[in-house]
Amino acid sequence: MAVVKLFGAWLSPxxxxxxxxxxxxxxxxxxxxxxLSNKSPLLLQYNPIHKKIPVLLHDDKPxxxxxxxxxxxxxxxxxxxxxxxDPHERAVALFWIKFADDKSPLISKLFRTDGExxxxxxxxxxxxxxxxxxxxxxxxxxxFGGDEINMVDIAxxxxxxxxxxxxxxxxxxxxxxxxxxxxNSWIQNFKSVPVIKDNLPDTDKMxxxxxxxxxxxxASKSS
Amino acid sequence: xxxxxxxxxxxPSPFGMRSRIALAEKGIKYExxxxxxxxxxxxxLQMNPVHKKIPVLIHNGKPxxxxxxxxxxxxxxxxxxxxxxxxxxYQKATARFWADYVDKKIYDLGSRVWKTKxxxxxxxxxxxxxxxxxxxxxxxxxxxxxxESLGYVDVAFIPFYSWFYAYEKCGNFSIEAECPKLIAWxxxxxxxxxxxxxxxxxxxxxxxxxxxxxxxxxx
Numbered sequence: 001m002a003v004v005k006l007f008g009a010w011l012s013p014x015x016x017x018x019x020x021x022x023x024x025x026x027x028x029x030x031x032x033x034x035x036l037s038n039k040s041p042l043l044l045q046y047n048p049i050h051k052k053i054p055v056l057l058h059d060d061k062p063x064x065x066x067x068x069x070x071x072x073x074x075x076x077x078x079x080x081x082x083x084x085x086d087p088h089e090r091a092v093a094l095f096w097i098k099f100a101d102d103k104s105p106l107i108s109k110l111f112r113t114d115g116e117x118x119x120x121x122x123x124x125x126x127x128x129x130x131x132x133x134x135x136x137x138x139x140x141x142x143x144f145g146g147d148e149i150n151m152v153d154i155a156x157x158x159x160x161x162x163x164x165x166x167x168x169x170x171x172x173x174x175x176x177x178x179x180x181x182x183x184n185s186w187i188q189n190f191k192s193v194p195v196i197k198d199n200l201p202d203t204d205k206m207x208x209x210x211x212x213x214x215x216x217x218x219a220s221k222s223s
Numbered sequence: 224x225x226x227x228x229x230x231x232x233x234x235p236s237p238f239g240m241r242s243r244i245a246l247a248e249k250g251i252k253y254e255x256x257x258x259x260x261x262x263x264x265x266x267x268l269q270m271n272p273v274h275k276k277i278p279v280l281i282h283n284g285k286p287x288x289x290x291x292x293x294x295x296x297x298x299x300x301x302x303x304x305x306x307x308x309x310x311x312x313y314q315k316a317t318a319r320f321w322a323d324y325v326d327k328k329i330y331d332l333g334s335r336v337w338k339t340k341x342x343x344x345x346x347x348x349x350x351x352x353x354x355x356x357x358x359x360x361x362x363x364x365x366x367x368x369x370x371e372s373l374g375y376v377d378v379a380f381i382p383f384y385s386w387f388y389a390y391e392k393c394g395n396f397s398i399e400a401e402c403p404k405l406i407a408w409x410x411x412x413x414x415x416x417x418x419x420x421x422x423x424x425x426x427x428x429x430x431x432x433x434x435x436x437x438x439x440x441x442x
Contacts, residue, residue, distance in 0.1 A: 063313070063316045067319075068323065088285050090296075090299075095287075095288055099273070131273055
């Protein structure tokens with residue numbers, strides 16, 4: 001039987017994208033936690049180009065980049081499909097997944113910046129949310145995937161969970177439910193789905209780690 | 224029902240070239256519409272309201288945005304001829320990884336080569352060459368990234384060859400001297416009609432870059 005391994009980091013939204021996909025498909029896997037400040041030789045061997053997590057190992061073959069991994073998982077294990085079958089609908093889904101990939105780094109940038117730079121990033125985040133509210137969730141759908149979550153919902157996990165935690169940490173208020181009613185419904189729906197709810201990093205633990213990381217960042221900036 | 228295919232594009236765009244090549248590989252008749260990016264058409268704004276960018280592929284009135292998504296769409300819909308993506312899921316994943324790598328690196332680094340000068344340009348040139356060498360390594364001894372025939376990664380990458388002369392002139396360096404195997408690959412691709420018809424003349428691209436530099440005050 002083929003062995004599936006996932007190299008990840010418990011704080012990374014990109015890692016959770018893969019975890020949820022594997023769980024939705026009912027695939028058993030071995031999880032290996034990476035210390036990103038001290039990357040293992042195995043990780044560097046399996047992802048020599050980017051040296052990043054997540055990396056999926058299937059039958060000893062490495063697949064890198066979370067979106068590439070998600071598409072691979074969806075093709076190898078076709079049950080509970082994560083993309084529409086219709087080519088045009090699929091193209092639209094892929095468009096939003098790319099949008100999520102391009103914009104999600106803004107959320108972690110909020111954490112790594114301060115002052116004027118942070119304000120500029122916050123404005124970009126707000127504009128991203130406006131686009132989603134106006135263009136992506138039209139038609140009164142429960143999820144981007146319709147009645148069930150699909151790869152697009154999974155791709156926007158940073159907006160659903162990480163944004164709120166980083167806002168709390170940084171004392172920012174970018175997402176206001178009354179300004180983004182469709183997005184707000186989607187976030188509530190998404191986080192209620194059992195496979196998501198049962199597999200989200202604990203908020204308090206996240207805040208504690210963010211605090212430690214922020215201190216280290218400031219210390220290295222001033223030195 | 225007759226297929227109606229329209230491509231909203233801008234002649235020097237390497238992203239637009241990707242879709243041109245894919246459509247040509249499949250032998251698809253389409254209407255090419257040149258966009259003036261300083262005066263975008265109502266159609267473009269309607270078909271790509273989120274980014275307002277080219278290229279946009281419009282198939283029977285329905286838009287597909289983002290060049291690599293267009294190439295994948297074209298490959299799926301017109302799957303009978305000239306397959307661009309491999310059928311094996313692992314090989315497909317590898318192809319997607321490298322096309323994503325081209326997206327992440329080549330355009331930005333190349334842009335920095337022609338937009339900057341001095342130390343900033345020197346750094347950009349160094350990183351750009353490193354990236355090209357990595358692509359060369361991935362190509363190995365294969366005639367194409369897709370193996371024996373033009374594939375997804377070839378289509379994603381070859382458009383930038385039309386910008387190489389401009390990069391070389393602006394950066395004062397020779398790409399062929401650094402990456403001869405890559406240039407051999409590029410010339411091999413250019414022998415294909417689908418590629419030769421889709422890429423603009425390199426001198427024309429260089430003239431365009433010079434005009435851009437003047438317009439943005441980059442000397």
